[in-house]
Amino acid sequence: MRAFTRSLRRRAGASVPLAYGAWAPGRQSPAYAASRFRPSAWIASTLLAAFLSLPALAVLPNEKLADPAMEARAREISKELRCLVCQNQSIDDSNADLARDLRVLVRERLVAGDSNEQVIAYVHDRYGDFVLLRPPVTGYTALLWGGPFVLLALAGFGTALYMRQRRRDVETMPAPTLTAEEEVRLAALLNDDKPGDGR
Amino acid sequence: MSAVTRHRLLLLLPLAVFLILGGYFALGLTRDPSKLPSMLIDKPAPSFALPGLSEGEKGLSNADLLGKVQLVNVFASWCAPCRVEHPLLMRLAKEQGVTIHAINYKDKPDAAQAFLAQMGNPYTSIGADKDGRVAIDFGVYGVPETYVIDKQGRVRYRHVGPLMPFDVEETILPMIRELSK
Numbered sequence: 001m002r003a004f005t006r007s008l009r010r011r012a013g014a015s016v017p018l019a020y021g022a023w024a025p026g027r028q029s030p031a032y033a034a035s036r037f038r039p040s041a042w043i044a045s046t047l048l049a050a051f052l053s054l055p056a057l058a059v060l061p062n063e064k065l066a067d068p069a070m071e072a073r074a075r076e077i078s079k080e081l082r083c084l085v086c087q088n089q090s091i092d093d094s095n096a097d098l099a100r101d102l103r104v105l106v107r108e109r110l111v112a113g114d115s116n117e118q119v120i121a122y123v124h125d126r127y128g129d130f131v132l133l134r135p136p137v138t139g140y141t142a143l144l145w146g147g148p149f150v151l152l153a154l155a156g157f158g159t160a161l162y163m164r165q166r167r168r169d170v171e172t173m174p175a176p177t178l179t180a181e182e183e184v185r186l187a188a189l190l191n192d193d194k195p196g197d198g199r
Numbered sequence: 200m201s202a203v204t205r206h207r208l209l210l211l212l213p214l215a216v217f218l219i220l221g222g223y224f225a226l227g228l229t230r231d232p233s234k235l236p237s238m239l240i241d242k243p244a245p246s247f248a249l250p251g252l253s254e255g256e257k258g259l260s261n262a263d264l265l266g267k268v269q270l271v272n273v274f275a276s277w278c279a280p281c282r283v284e285h286p287l288l289m290r291l292a293k294e295q296g297v298t299i300h301a302i303n304y305k306d307k308p309d310a311a312q313a314f315l316a317q318m319g320n321p322y323t324s325i326g327a328d329k330d331g332r333v334a335i336d337f338g339v340y341g342v343p344e345t346y347v348i349d350k351q352g353r354v355r356y357r358h359v360g361p362l363m364p365f366d367v368e369e370t371i372l373p374m375i376r377e378l379s380k
Contacts, residue, residue, distance in 0.1 A: 084235070084340035097305070098340060101331050126338045128238045 058095050065107050074107045077119050081106070082133050090133055237346075237357040238338050244271070244346075244354055245336035249326025252308045259300050259326030264352045268378045269298040270371070271346040272322070273334060275306045276314035278342045284361035285318045291367065292321035297375060301325040304334050304342050347371065349378045 065071040078092035085096035248260035274281040301322040347356040
């Protein structure tokens with residue numbers, strides 16, 4: 001299914017440069033170009049390409065709930081739950097059997113009247129923090145959540161220290177003295193009023 | 200500290216970063232990210248009642264898991280690693296006298312029967328979990344899985360993947376002995 005969508009997407013993408021070429025300025029006579037440039041066709045083909053490039057869906061039609069509002073909630077919950085088999089996909093994205101079973105389970109819990117939180121808690125009770133794509137902040141996950149901020153603070157501190165040191169170096173460093181030869185050359189350059197003579 | 204010494208120390212920074220990252224990755228190599236902790240450890244096994252493989256045959260329920268230390272093995276005939284660990288389960292049951300129950304996960308009863316006829320049946324009782332719901336209650340995410348259940352019916356240990364001889368020698372059997380005291 002995914003390969004099929006991808007090949008469609010490739011084909012849809014390939015048609016765009018051709019369309020461009022047809023009305024590129026300077027390629028045909030203006031009258032001919034004007035007759036070929038149809039904004040509606042261009043918009044339609046863009047929309048078609050955009051439609052064809054939607055992500056492939058793992059959710060099968062027979063899993064879907066009749067009630068669109070409830071189905072939307074199920075999708076929302078499924079995106080929060082990690083597939084235990086593929087581990088880097090949500091159960092909404094995964095084609096694994098267990099992901100399918102969990103999608104069906106999520107929908108059953110919703111139909112039974114659970115809130116979104118209750119459904120997630122139900123799955124969490126069985127599979128632990130790992131099943132949540134947005135893990136809760138606990139002692140165990142503190143480094144995961146806080147790590148980036150700690151790194152940012154360290155980098156900021158390091159940068160500030162470096163900048164301060166550099167400014168101090170510039171302020172306190174004595175200006176280097178010129179050699180006799182350089183003095184002569186500098187004087188010659190300063191007295192040189194003939195433009196274009198770059199010696 | 201003079202400016203020169205400070206710059207010399209700065210040269211050691213990449214080495215320090217390397218050592219920290221190296222240590223971190225070395226630790227990571229010793230861990231298997233596909234092995235997840237079970238939520239059931241030290242908690243009672245979920246309540247369930249599964250039918251047997253064929254009609255009239257005794258199934259498996261959580262009531263069967265009380266009274267003595269026993270194993271629950273989740274298996275399926277379509278699962279290749281299950282075949283790998285099966286001879287070990289046979290030996291555990293025959294030679295060590297360990298009680299092993301089975302949850303037959305999303306399997307055809309005929310195929311499961313054929314599997315047991317071919318490989319031997321180490322199981323005291325088998326529950327057929329056709330839709331995999333009881334397995335979800337156990338937090339199963341891949342077959343085979345093996346659980347150690349204590350006398351009070353609590354889950355004490357979970358092993359994911361096929362059991363290997365050293366798993367049995369070093370973990371399962373010592374644990375059964377300890378819990379049976």
